[in-house]
Amino acid sequence: MPHVSSYYAASVNQKSHFESLSSDIKTHVCVIGGGFTGLNTAISLAEKNYDVVLIESEKIGWGASGRNGGQLISGFTFSDYFSKHLSSEEAHQIWKIGAVATDIVRQRVNQYGISCDLKEGFIEVAMNASQMRELIERKEDWQTKGYKHQLSIVEESSLKDHVISDRYIGGLIDSGSGHLHPLNLCLGEAQAAKSLGVKIYEQTKALSFEAGETVTIHTKEGSIKAENLVLAGNAYIGNLQKKLRRMIFPASSCIIATEPLNDKMINETLPSDMAVCDLNTILDYYRLSSDRRMLFGGRYNYSGAEPDDAGIRKHIRNRMLKVFPSLENLKIDYAWSGNVAVTMNRIPQLGKLDRNIFYAQGYSGHGVAPTHAAAEIISNGIVNEDKSLNILNRVPHVQLPGGKWFSSPAMAIGMMYYQFRDLLSNYIK
Numbered sequence: 001m002p003h004v005s006s007y008y009a010a011s012v013n014q015k016s017h018f019e020s021l022s023s024d025i026k027t028h029v030c031v032i033g034g035g036f037t038g039l040n041t042a043i044s045l046a047e048k049n050y051d052v053v054l055i056e057s058e059k060i061g062w063g064a065s066g067r068n069g070g071q072l073i074s075g076f077t078f079s080d081y082f083s084k085h086l087s088s089e090e091a092h093q094i095w096k097i098g099a100v101a102t103d104i105v106r107q108r109v110n111q112y113g114i115s116c117d118l119k120e121g122f123i124e125v126a127m128n129a130s131q132m133r134e135l136i137e138r139k140e141d142w143q144t145k146g147y148k149h150q151l152s153i154v155e156e157s158s159l160k161d162h163v164i165s166d167r168y169i170g171g172l173i174d175s176g177s178g179h180l181h182p183l184n185l186c187l188g189e190a191q192a193a194k195s196l197g198v199k200i201y202e203q204t205k206a207l208s209f210e211a212g213e214t215v216t217i218h219t220k221e222g223s224i225k226a227e228n229l230v231l232a233g234n235a236y237i238g239n240l241q242k243k244l245r246r247m248i249f250p251a252s253s254c255i256i257a258t259e260p261l262n263d264k265m266i267n268e269t270l271p272s273d274m275a276v277c278d279l280n281t282i283l284d285y286y287r288l289s290s291d292r293r294m295l296f297g298g299r300y301n302y303s304g305a306e307p308d309d310a311g312i313r314k315h316i317r318n319r320m321l322k323v324f325p326s327l328e329n330l331k332i333d334y335a336w337s338g339n340v341a342v343t344m345n346r347i348p349q350l351g352k353l354d355r356n357i358f359y360a361q362g363y364s365g366h367g368v369a370p371t372h373a374a375a376e377i378i379s380n381g382i383v384n385e386d387k388s389l390n391i392l393n394r395v396p397h398v399q400l401p402g403g404k405w406f407s408s409p410a411m412a413i414g415m416m417y418y419q420f421r422d423l424l425s426n427y428i429k
């Protein structure tokens with residue numbers, strides 16, 4: 001399948017193509033999944049002279065990595081929850097890795113000369129007093145823990161230097177986070193991996209694998225014998241590994257891209273060109289593209305059904321107009337959706353299924369930077385039994401009952417609960 005029709009697919013630096021696998025091969029490490037997790041695990045290992053084969057069932061960047069909001073945000077989601085299962089020292093060790101996730105992205109971009117419109121600056125906005133308290137506490141907590149980038153709280157009046165909307169009462173600016181063109185980053189990382197000798201195969205779906213001293217991965221027209229296997233299919237893992245599939249809810253998130261804004265419109269919406277997220281569970285996230293379009297994302301569909309183009313345009317546009325009514329007359333040029341892998345406690349899941357079978361998934365809608373940190377943890381785990389992976393491997397993860405019946409209605413009920421909770425907390429200021 002080609003990339004989903006999106007603003008990103010329409011503005012790639014250059015189209016790329018990798019052959020499919022049609023023979024039986026051997027390697028040190030086989031990575032399944034050509035998104036940020038898989039590609040960066042491959043890069044890290046190839047930099048350490050490992051032979052790596054990466055297979056992708058569709059195209060590189062076809063999954064969430066090539067179609068997300070492009071918000072590059074420091075830290076693992078809900079990283080405080082790690083302390084429920086780990087000692088405070090271990091939880092701090094994991095927090096530290098999440099805190100440098102955006103630096104890994106910047107390093108890849110600089111080292112491999114990847115052109116992906118990378119910009120600094122991200123602001124998380126509060127809609128009520130309790131969200132504002134959350135931001136103030138986070139700032140203090142992260143500064144105490146040693147976050148090395150600048151964090152600044154902005155009150156309602158100075159927030160208007162960055163986000164001109166009546167919806168918010170303040171925000172937290174993180175100079176270590178920012179935004180970028182995710183598909184161009186992903187394709188650039190694939191070229192980096194290739195330059196390091198990683199063999200990449202597209203249109204090559206892993207149909208099954210057999211565990212053992214050597215893992216054998218079967219595809220339609222070939223097979224791979226690997227000393228280690230990395231499962232990086234995230235929300236698109238399907239039936240390849242049922243336990244991993246049951247540890248996540250695949251939930252759709254949708255984005256619209258407007259036609260380009262003129263100077264006046266930019267001055268009336270996002271004058272400082274930062275990426276923005278609100279703090280609701282069913283959140284709004286938005287930013288300007290390098291050609292000045294408003295890329296606005298969120299969820300609208302709580303029934304568990306696949307969102308359709310007309311629905312995305314209508315509902316996400318309505319959400320955008322609640323934030324920026326002045327964009328009323330802008331045309332919507334693109335609309336698309338993709339699946340995020342949400343976990344029950346919202347923290348990412350990294351670990352081992354076997355001595356030589358590794359996985360990383362469940363970034364819960366916040367994975368552009370965290371996938372890069374996860375890839376470091378997994379690759380270090382393969383190279384030298386790194387402590388961080390062993391720590392994360394001990395975190396217990398809830399497995400949900402299988403089957404379509406459960407996943408769709410349960411997701412819908414869960415989403416309605418969160419939507420109601422967001423509404424309530426914004427009503428009780």
Ligand SMILES: Cc1cc2nc3c(=O)[nH]c(=O)nc-3n(C[C@H](O)[C@H](O)[C@H](O)COP(=O)(O)OP(=O)(O)OC[C@H]3O[C@@H](n4cnc5c(N)ncnc54)[C@H](O)[C@@H]3O)c2cc1C
Binds near residue numbers: 063207369
């Ligand atoms: C609409 C949307 C907006 C988002 N916005 C943001 C954002 O602004 N900021 C942020 O931080 N995060 C965001 N996210 C989340 C972020 O994109 C993901 O967390 C991240 O990209 C996950 O990367 P990944 O490599 O783990 O998975 P993916 O990018 O989904 O890659 C998995 C790949 O594995 C392949 N695969 C699966 N099974 C097989 C198989 N059997 N054989 C071969 N290949 C297989 C799939 O085809 C897919 O390409 C968003 C996600 C979506 C969908």
